[in-house]
Amino acid sequence: MSDRWQEMAVFIRVAEGGSLSRAARELEVSQPSISRILGNLEARLGTTLLLRTTRSISLTEAGSLYLERAKYLLAEMEEAEQATRGVDSLHGVIRLAMPVLYGVREVIPALATFLARHPDLRVEMIMSDARQNLVTDGVDVAIRLGVGPLEDSTFGARRLALVERLVVAAPSYLATHGAPANPSELTRHHCIVQHGLFGRESWRFTHDQTVTSVDVPAKLWINSAPGILAAAVAGLGIALATRIMVKEELRMGQLTQLLDGYRLDPAEVYAIFPAGPRPSAKVRAIVEHLAASLGARA
The missing domain is CATH 1.10.10.10 (Winged helix-like DNA-binding domain superfamily/Winged helix DNA-binding domain)
Known part of the structure; x- marks a missing residue:
């Protein structure tokens, strides 16, 4: 057998x-x-x-x-x-996929205590901001960030955390172009967006229970969070980012938060299980650990 x-x-x-x-x-x-x-x-x-x-x-x-x-x-x-x-004897390999910047700043630091607790486990990380074919890549669990409901899928999923989103720009950009006083003024600025339909991205704000959706003009299209961060710090335009993504740059004065009276829908952090809603014991263990750690950080 x-x-x-x-x-x-x-x-x-x-x-x-x-x-x-x-x-x-x-x-x-x-x-x-x-x-x-x-x-x-x-x-x-x-x-x-x-x-x-x-x-x-x-x-x-x-x-x-x-x-x-x-x-x-x-x-x-x-x-x-x-x-x-028993749970202390977990062993084998976990293939873990995640976005680059979120993985570097949040997931990897959270793994230290987990791996120390399970010395017979090995984690193989696939770090990319492109959407991988999780089945072809043999991924056991993927960390995904998004806004709104997940796409219909046969995959299993668990929400791990909510992450605040905000609009930022570098002081050098603001010195030249000024700061928008409200979301509608974003249409007159250079904006840095991820690839979207016809080069436009809809940014949705809530203020005093009123929702405003703005299709911002794309000065730059970038398909990775590190690229968006670098472009914003370089003064190339206004960017939408998670607070986790820009917290150090805000602290150091490299970026400034804009429109702070307006709220953006938070990004939801999910663990996705390509094998379906009943993942293996080792996958459940790492997801439980990340839920506790990332939820506390968010």
Whole structure:
């Protein structure tokens, strides 16, 4: 029976990572061993699960069905073992995806006590402000920031924290262009926005229970939080950011908060589980830890 569990684990790594060599590195076995295990699995089942070319690996219909069931069975087995051993014996690898700046300033500092408590766990971080294909990248849990409801998905999710958003600009920009007195004046300024429809981004403010939505003109489009922060500090325009993203720059006087009488909807921080609403014990443990830590920081 243990051979079958190994076959499942190998198949899941290859199917989600799309690479024999990557699975071999992650599981610390040779690539020929990975090929042999997959061959034995397909021979035993009497069907092809993976279509292999020199450049890519894709799932057959049978492979997609097997992947769904195998992930469920392995999660159930891990939960049963964890219940027997206790939470202090967590082990293995957690692949954790997160935005760059939020990860650097919030998530990474929060992991020190968690990893000290679980020395047999290893965390592999994927840091990017682009939306990854969580299944293809083999991600166990992703940290996402957004405003409003999550997109419909078969993924599981848990909200970890709320983060204040604000509008900022550098003193050098304000010395040249002045500061907007109200949101409608943003249309006369240079604004730094993330890529949006036709180069426009709607910034929604609340003041005295009145909601104002402004389509700001994009002087710069930038697809990463570090880029937006650098551009704002350089005096290239007015930016919308989370307080976490700019708190040090505000403290040091590199940026100034604008329109502080107007409130923006907060950003919501979520943990996303590609495997579905019942993540493994180790994923639940790290999410519980981050919820306690990030919620306290927000």
